[in-house]
Amino acid sequence: MLNLKLITPEIEKLSFKIDKGAGEKARIGLLVLESDQSLEWEMRQITNIPGVSIYHSRLENDPIVTGENLAMMEKQLPVAAKLLPQYLNLNSIGYGCTSASTIIGEEKVSKILNNFHPGIPTSNPLTAAKAAFEVLNVHKIALLTPYSPDVTLAIQKKFNESGISVELIGSYFEENDEIVGKIDEESILQAVIKLGLNEKCDGVFISCTSLRAINIIEKAEKVIGKPITSSNHALAWHLLRLAGINDFQNGYGELFKR
Structure with a gap:
């Protein structure tokens, strides 16, 4: 019987450099509902700006939009906010739910986000x-x-x-x-x-x-x-402006000229 010996090449250690990583101009955090099909897709289109990166975290929600179900998301906000890494040094953070921000309260939503990301500007659609x-x-x-x-x-x-x-x-x-x-x-x-x-x-x-x-x-x-x-x-416009990105963008109406 032939004795076939596997020949393993020596692994060469390679050098590398590091830069600022993705989002060198702005890093934006975004909390997206489990049931949402549109926010990430639209946000990617609008924020397709060199040096801008979006980081998403999903949070559990009931797809049936009632006042009671919206209020329940208050307990899920800390879970999702914690999953956005602090080391990213985000420039702004948004919670992507208009109706829940209304029911829970805009100030309360902002406070929850800042509990995990102190000092970072926050927004929501309302x-x-x-x-x-x-x-x-x-x-x-x-x-x-x-x-x-x-x-x-x-x-x-x-x-x-x-x-x-x-x-x-x-x-x-x-x-x-x-x-x-x-x-x-x-x-x-x-x-x-x-x-x-x-x-x-x-x-x-x-x-x-x-x-x-x-x-x-x-x-x-x-x-x-x-x-x-x-x-x-x-929300995209506000998060960009809060992050210091003031680029005018064509194709998205009057707001993105401001």
């Missing part, structure tokens, strides 16, 4: 939308949501309390987040145009990170002649 409308000088809005009336009215109340008057509302009345993520862009475009053409409003907010809207915003703005933003659109 806070981001308010900041967006401030720079856009919009004070009266049309609100488009997929939610049940109780959740929609909770969001309306938060806007009204901040000095942004919700003048008209449209909703798909769909509680299942898994279905909301599949509402097509044409349906969203037509809804935005229908609401936005009303003379009562001077801007439109598309609420819910599951609604795919970033690719129809500029088109709709040209039709209605008013600024439009969405949960993902506003």
